Amino acid sequence: MRRGLPEPLSERIPNLAPMVDVIMVILVFFMLGATLTIVREGALQSELDPRSGPGEGVPVEIIPTVKIALEDAGDGRCNIHVMGRRLEDNSFEGLFALLREKREAGADPTAPVVVAAQPGVRWRWVVKAMDAAVRAGFRNVQFAVHLGE
């Protein structure tokens, strides 16, 4: 009787190539899906005045260093006013330049800068105004909130 050698290892392994193909496709799908959702998300911080607002029901007057008013111009656009005067070029770069001038002239960076926007103004413009103030060096940007529903 002839004793045969054990079967080579390679013949006992199932063929995994189709499985690898499928897994590769799934992997590529998830990798692409994941990268499409990646957004560099930043954060702008603000403090609401604890003395006032709807929680207390008592409006408190804040005397801001700068008051930026955003007026709804319709059609998704807005007009920029600073301390009651309309900005000449009506741009956020112009607003940034003006705020930087104020900082260089010695304005306190911790003094409140209030952004008062009309309810119909797009959020993107409000963020731009806040961004301009933060870039100019003001650290205390607050929002005027209308009382009531």
Add this chain to the structure above:
Amino acid sequence: MRFRPPKPVGMTLNLAPLVDVMMCLIIFFLLASRLVSAQHRPLQLAHARAAPEIERGALGSRAVVNVRPTAAGPAEYVVYVWDGQRIVERSLTPTELAGHLQRRAATAAAGGEDLRCVVRADRDVTYGDVEAALRACGLARITRVVFSVDAGEEREEAP
């Protein structure tokens, strides 16, 4: 002396370790994409240059409010809550949002923490919509508010 030629052996790669690694990657992406969709709704965030990227964990105890535009009418306020088994999405009215934030603030206060509200508003909602969320924060006595913005490539926009 006669030599017998060696018996041909089929050449097969051992793919088992490759499969192991890929399975791990798939499980990772499956779990990660699920977590990402829970916190990051597909919102078009407003762009800001001065906004630093912040690790969510560094914000401490926080309540995330997504302000999402709707086809008609006011925006909806979407929050994610743990119902004991899984994270579920809830669309709230401003009044319900105030109640939700009040409960969250009370839970955080009981744990000795100060709750922070993270507002993730779509760039196309109006200030009035975000104002309602700020008002809800005021009712819940939450003073620290963080606005999530897109810190990536800036698009040219004129007001």
